[in-house]
Amino acid sequence: MKRRGIIIASLFTVLIGVGIAPAWAVDTPEATESGRLLAILLDSGRVVVGANQALINDATKGDKGFTPEVFEKQLTQKFKERAGVDLANIKNEKVPEMAKKLLPQLVDASKSTVADAQEAINKPGVGFKGFIPATFGTQAAAKFSSKYNIYMKQTTVDELLRNPKNKADQYEAAVLKQFADPAYPRQGEKVVSEKVEGGSAVRVMLPLYYSKGCIACHGEPKGEKDISGYHKEGAKEGDLGGAISLKLPLK
8 A cells, every 4th residue: 555655656756847837726716816926026136136137138247146146036026025925934934835836947947047048147248138028028937837837927018019929819918908098007916817717717918017227128219129139119107018818727
């Protein structure tokens, strides 16, 4: 009997290792709040990369010191400021159990993304490295999604779309219209959520609005090329930039 228990436990470990998520049994509020926190965490990573953009693109330096560990420290601080949750003490935080399991996994995926970019970040004699908040967000979300079988991506309206992989689906396009409405609350990290697939999953979307740091690439003059070679959209601070979109299983 003991040997059988060991075999079952080992099989469970193998399934998790290859990216097959365990079955969840959570209610809608728990999944919605978990999705909200995951979205804030991904965007906090984007903010950290943006805050270090001048350092990353400094052509006069080789080793920038922007290691995965340095990134994690800044990410933990930024997330605590925004969500009021201490990732270093996640076991004792008053957040859903689903979030306690998944937030550290997204941190790992985010650190792995920064690790993958080290060669480019630390290359001397080159200015623009191609590692920007949007690139980080796309790659970190893809790593997390593929490993833990949870849908997560950045998305935006078609007129702002730069990466075809981030194109909004029908649900996302409808919610983005809500986010673009000036009446939609800009404070409090408010999400839109909805049960889908016969009640077996919940979709969660967190809006992203352009901050001052975004305007260098997305602002005026409209049509001028930014540092990455894309044409600026003519956006203003506070305009809708897009959203973080997730779909989480309920059962």
